[in-house]
Amino acid sequence: MTPLGFALGIFGLSVGAGFLGALVGIGGGIVVVPALTLIYGFPIRYAIGASIVSVIATSSGAAAAYVRERMTNLRTAMFLELGTTVGAMGGALLAGVLHGRWLFLLFGLMLLGSGFAMLRRLRDHAEHVPPSRWADALRLHSSYHDEQLGREVPYRVARAPFGLLLMVLAGLLSGLLGIGSGVLKVPAMDLAMGLPLKVSSATSNLMIGVTAAASAAIYFGRGDINPFIAAPIALGIVIGAAIGSRFLSRARHQWLRVLFVVVLVVVSVQMIRKGLVP
């Protein structure tokens, strides 16, 4: 392997990861970490370090667009970031002392969980939203403009403290594994707190950046983010995601989703095996 060969290879892989990620609605971390460890044989901590900065890049790009469209609930995001940042900091510190085997195992299990979550997508969210004193006091309720309905849709937010607790967990997973953990954040808002799905995914996108920044700062200072490895990945993922988001409105790739779940399961088995038999 030569520096040029590696840079071009991992750049191409990252463009693909960003493109697919944008199409099926996940970030690139889920692809980058297995690629770096299983294909290139890097230590998992390096892979996580490279992945976490690319997570910030993807989030910033997507969140900028959603925020401008007023799809993001800025107040709810800020409130829930209390939980995600604390969790992410804990996760990053924990990853520094845990043996790599545990990270492989956890990552494999998380991939399996993500696969199931993707298959169960597209349900309606809970219609009944119980009253919440917290959400009232913090004025978390809001509205968004629905393209299809062509009007402003108001919504109420519920179970704010429970949502905050779930976000600590999402942050912990993000800091530990170098992923955005949107796969936890979106259901926490959509199913538990009663936010519309579109608002949940836009708000999750914004929160992912701050969550990842909290752990990335620790990985960076610890020397776990190798500039030469991280650079082509961050550039590739952003370019791939930008192309992917252009295709997004044109097609609903249901078969692509199924294919992606199959890949997730296969990769997950590889990661778990690597955790069990190093």
Add this chain to the structure above:
Amino acid sequence: MSAADRPGARGADRPGEMEIVVSTLLRTGLAVSLATVTIGLVLLFARDPHDLLSTARFLALTARDAKFPHGVPAIAAGIARGDGEAVIAAGLGLLILTPVMRVAISLVEFARARDRAFVLITATVLGVLLLSLLLRAGGG
């Protein structure tokens, strides 16, 4: 003050001030940091084009104990030398700081709106972020 003036509150159909500020900041931060990373990558390779196809160089760059700057003083010194890895590290640092600056700017907006609860919430999040930055900033 009407409800529409509050940052992030439900209001008119167009984006409010907070939305525009946050969106512009994220976009600018991303563009500046990725441009810096690209320059660093070019510098890294342009220094010694022979390195491009050297297996030994690849192993040195990606070794488990590879040396690269990851503290502020080392990055600053590296940039002064024109070291590509230091420039990439600076770009990645800016990328990490982008969401932090988003929180800082939200704090200013909430303070201007005299939204005491959210000033407290935002200041706490900013505090956690600064803590994680300072925890290891001295290293390397």
